[in-house]
Amino acid sequence: MTRYGMAIDVRRCMGCNACTVACKVANDVPEGVFWTRVLTRGGDAPDAPAGENPAVSMSYYTLGCQHCENPACVKVCPVGATYRDEATGIVRQDYDKCIGCRMCMSACPYTGVRSFNWEEPGYAMDFALGDADIAPHQKHVVEKCTFCYQRIARGETPACMDLCPARARFWGDLDDPESEVSQAIKGREYQHLLPEQGTSPSVYYLV
Template sequence: MPRFGMVIDTRKCVGCMDCVVACQTENDVPNGYCRDWITTEVRGDYPTLALEIRSERCNHCDNPPCVSCCPTGASHVEEFGKTVQVTKEKCIGCKACIASCPYGARYVHPKGYIDKCTFCDHRTREGLDPACVSVCPTHCMHFGDLDDPKSKVSELLRTEKYHTIMPEAGTKPRVFYLI
């Protein structure tokens, strides 16, 4: 079984938000909500500034606190792809997972259950890339199996410098940002 991960090249990302729109269209995300978003970070003192643009989403962590705190098992690690998913028929909306997520990746769907990025589970099962990856105009997003040494993502992580978001939280995130 694959263990999906995402590698995003921040040097190529221009923050066009195509991934955000593609996700909302593909997954019928309710108006006013988003499963992925663009974060812009500026570091340094003028005039030596550094800009990083990131497309952020659920990190589908290897050590997901949202799964371990879920009282009903609605929040779970899917066997296929080892992604973190929510079964809405099991979710009671206690919001413990939202409070435990350091990334703010989850939200309360207007229908009551908790919703989040699925890594486009319905697409990846058919061998397709997630919607956000497939539309990226700068091809800065890569998706694949981290356990497969021949995959593009594994190759990038072997050869390029990267960072993850809030590694100090100990969640072992699986969305990597090339720097």
Template sequence: MRYGFAIDTKRCIGCHTCAVACRYENNLPKEVWWNRIMTEGGEYMDIPVGEFPNTRLSYLPVACQHCENPACVKVCPVGATYKDPETGIVRQDYEKCIGCRMCMAACPYTGVRSFNWEEPAYYTGVAFGAADIPVHEKHVVEKCTMCWHRQAKGDQPACIDVCPERARHWGDLDDPESEVSRLIASREYKQLLPEEGTKPSVYYLV
């Protein structure tokens, strides 16, 4: 199997529901976002490109691309960043991570990883999200896990379940009958920085 996403940019309304669900499900520390919704073309968030009345506004959810040929895995000196052989999900082993941030330097997709410089701090004193997620640690690199803890139980990533416009789709890219494969086969799409040769597992339907 090789899990991936198909994101329909024509349906995405920039509501950030997927990003918030990711924060909640994974109990992310303050100021940490594994999934960000970028405004494509505009100078600032929610600002269209062009001049009225000829304006255009579209959104681009950006997170770890879970590449088929991940640059981050190649440079990690201790094997803390690795590609799961059964699912294709690019994962982080917090116990092995030495905080060198080589994976952050090698990744061509700016901002999809975060580094905990200090002990993770939270907005509340109560832990949220799934009980089986790893504990966030100091001096560790973090990123989207594709909710592997949910996938292991047969569930979809949290961001898929909550999208109100059904813009996000997830499944096995190696299965031609999966919803995500059928969407990619029937629609035009783009990928981020294909020239880098990383072969992202995220397809943006256009």
């Protein structure tokens, strides 16, 4: 049994969107859809600081599925298409079971981490990108970050880990005190998104 999780160092993240691109390519995410996004904590626009010179502040938060230990989405799915894999702790989607009711999207407190394919998925390229063993994208299903489950099954790390130039991301088994993610969290102040929702996310933001 493993409980995979990720830590993201907000002080290192420079909002370059390399993780967004890596995710999109590795999982051949359909055109117009992003499983991970970079949000600016600062002014009213992306890459805009809050405050007035010289007292300004700005930081970046990369947002994707939080792979919660107590996921609200799983509780409301009427057909079991959204489920938490007990062997890895990863919250997954079974496209073949999904009936497109979007209850999981309504229940999830983290706005925008899921997408719904209203039409047959389209792509910028006329050939498939990314890993050969990803689940085929389908019409009328909900999708989201999978922690690159296909890579985890091969003993690799999620694609967003490999491309981060600032080395702001840490990955591993949260139940293993010697794992990279556990060591990153140890002794550091961190935040969970919307802790009051009681979902117990597996993504930690180091601040």
